[in-house]
Amino acid sequence: MSSGIVTNTSFQQMGALLKDAGSIVVLSHLRPDGDALGSQLALSLSLRALGKKVRVINQDGVPDSLAFLPGAGLIETPGQVAAGPAIDPDLIIACDTASRKRVGDDVAQLIPDGVPWLNIDHHISNERYGEHYYIDPVSPATGQIIYQFLRIENLPVDAEVSENLFVAISTDTGSFQFPNTTAETFRAGAELIDRGASVGHISQALYENYPLRRTLLLGELLKVLEIGNNGQRASWAMTLEMTERLGIQASDTDGLIDHIRSIEGVVVAAFFQEAEDGYVRASLRSKDPDVDVCAVCQKFNGGGHKLAAGVRMRASLREAQNKVLKAIDEALERSH
Numbered sequence: 001m002s003s004g005i006v007t008n009t010s011f012q013q014m015g016a017l018l019k020d021a022g023s024i025v026v027l028s029h030l031r032p033d034g035d036a037l038g039s040q041l042a043l044s045l046s047l048r049a050l051g052k053k054v055r056v057i058n059q060d061g062v063p064d065s066l067a068f069l070p071g072a073g074l075i076e077t078p079g080q081v082a083a084g085p086a087i088d089p090d091l092i093i094a095c096d097t098a099s100r101k102r103v104g105d106d107v108a109q110l111i112p113d114g115v116p117w118l119n120i121d122h123h124i125s126n127e128r129y130g131e132h133y134y135i136d137p138v139s140p141a142t143g144q145i146i147y148q149f150l151r152i153e154n155l156p157v158d159a160e161v162s163e164n165l166f167v168a169i170s171t172d173t174g175s176f177q178f179p180n181t182t183a184e185t186f187r188a189g190a191e192l193i194d195r196g197a198s199v200g201h202i203s204q205a206l207y208e209n210y211p212l213r214r215t216l217l218l219g220e221l222l223k224v225l226e227i228g229n230n231g232q233r234a235s236w237a238m239t240l241e242m243t244e245r246l247g248i249q250a251s252d253t254d255g256l257i258d259h260i261r262s263i264e265g266v267v268v269a270a271f272f273q274e275a276e277d278g279y280v281r282a283s284l285r286s287k288d289p290d291v292d293v294c295a296v297c298q299k300f301n302g303g304g305h306k307l308a309a310g311v312r313m314r315a316s317l318r319e320a321q322n323k324v325l326k327a328i329d330e331a332l333e334r335s336h
């Protein structure tokens with residue numbers, strides 16, 4: 001069985017890189033989710049425990065919903081970095097970030113030229129950037145790769161590192177439910193609990209602590225739900241008017257798409273969000289590996305995973321819906 005791992009390095013070589021570096025900058029992607037920040041913080045805390053000088057930078061900082069992550073206070077935005085001591089890293093590590101561009105333009109500008117990058121990710125659309133890359137598209141979360149790496153290389157995994165990795169894995173697997181969840185995922189989860197991750201605390205903080213406006217938004221979206229392609233496709237769209245009226249923030253919408261993915265007979269779910277700048281963001285989910293939503297998004301220069309992908313397009317809401325829903329229908333037809 002092929003492992004599917006795309007790499008020009010190994011855990012051993014990655015371990016040596018980390019040990020040789022005195023000063024390390026750890027990054028993840030724009031609009032970070034639980035896997036991005038959990039991976040970024042877990043690795044950073046482990047490196048700090050090794051005595052490394054670590055700077056943890058994210059263009060969009062930490063959303064309120066993830067402020068409970070241990071070490072969240074270490075995360076700096078580009079503005080904070082610019083106001084503090086200059087960064088002078090020996091190594092850049094990007095976690096869960098499919099392309100160099102996804103770290104964000106302001107972050108990219110801070111990074112000095114000539115510093116090697118290590119790219120650790122699980123997106124099938126990863127562009128294999130950086131001097132060193134380790135991409136395991138079979139892994140359901142970057143956090144699972146990082147846990148395996150830390151364990152095999154015998155690097156520090158204390159309770160705080162474990163909490164971050166558990167959040168990373170839990171959020172990217174829909175609480176250990178999505179089809180990419182394997183026995184290895186549950187083993188990682190169990191070992192992280194042994195090492196101090198608190199399931200009850202984490203699950204409450206992640207899944208039972210939403211702002212009221214998120215549920216009010218769900219009510220609005222249910223009114224505009226569209227079912228198509230003989231019940232195989234479900235979609236809804238959040239207008240700027242809804243965003244403004246309810247005071248919706250970026251991370252409020254995380255996971256809402258699961259409500260329509262979960263409908264009986266639905267194979268593909270799509271969530272459209274109208275943005276201020278004339279762009280529309282579409283998030284797609286598939287329940288069938290033969291219906292590859294990453295390929296659908298790549299048609300419009302987006303990407304992600306086979307079963308979970310996204311794209312940002314310059315278009316009106318209606319235009320974006322027409323184009324993407326048509327591409328989804330074509331993908332559904334091809335799978336028959």
Ligand SMILES: [Mn+2]
Pocket residue numbers: 035036096122140141142172
């Ligand atoms: Mn991820």
